[in-house]
């Protein structure tokens with residue numbers, strides 16, 4: 119008898135629901151759930167062929183790596199840039215996996231510590247052949263209103279700012295990657311569908327790479343030499359996760375550091391500390407050539423969004439994971 123009770127209860131509930139007048143049921147408004155956009159694709163021969171082509175191209179470049187070709191393949195540059203632990207998550211062989219990640223994973227399997235050392239050496243050569251565009255100094259990458267909490271990223275930080283706010287080079291250096299053509303439907307429009315339009319700058323003074331993601335527009339090209347404070351682009355919402363409803367309006371920022379044949383990522387905590395030590399891009403006399411950042415919308419010290427303080431009128435919905443670890 120007791121086994122019939124759940125069935126009867128279910129029937130009663132269904133009957134009650136059906137008995138409601140039209141329009142009587144009002145769904146509760148739910149908080150939008152932040153889920154990572156799927157990077158997987160339907161396997162097909164065309165994608166496989168493109169993946170194979172890009173890997174062959176990178177392999178050919180690696181056979182004779184010079185200052186002329188070191189930046190020719192953005193996928194090869196990405197493979198050099200990503201830290202080793204991060205690449206462990208990139209599937210090399212699964213045909214339904216994100217094609218750009220397959221390419222980078224397969225290329226990374228070709229890279230030795232010697233190849234990474236050669237890559238950095240060539241970047242130094244490119245740098246030293248041209249006059250350095252400005253002194254060594256460090257500035258914040260954007261005039262941000264708030265920063266993400268530690269749970270958002272392990273090796274990156276999200277800096278919240280209105281779209282269109284200038285994104286600037288934190289140091290002088292060489293632009294090694296400038297993805298500017300992000301199209302959501304195009305699997306190969308950028309080297310990271312999560313990051314969208316992105317710029318990576320190599321800092322020859324500290325052997326560091328700075329990565330700026332989700333840009334709206336990109337003002338520099340691969341191979342350009344930039345000064346600290348030079349405009350790289352604008353805050354946008356390109357990239358699969360940043361383009362979702364409620365996302366965007368932030369700069370995803372990473373620092374990866376080269377040392378002894380390895381690339382290591384700075385942790386979220388180190389990024390926070392590092393940013394604190396850099397000057398604001400809008401500081402007087404910072405040498406940005408008159409670059410004006412977006413006008414501040416709040417006086418006083420910057421709030422630490424979701425960690426130490428909350429804005430009275432948050433410009434961004436609370437408790438939203440803007441980017442999905444470990445990147446973008």
Ligand SMILES: [Zn+2]
Pocket residue numbers: 271274275276369370371440441442445446
């Ligand atoms: Zn992010």
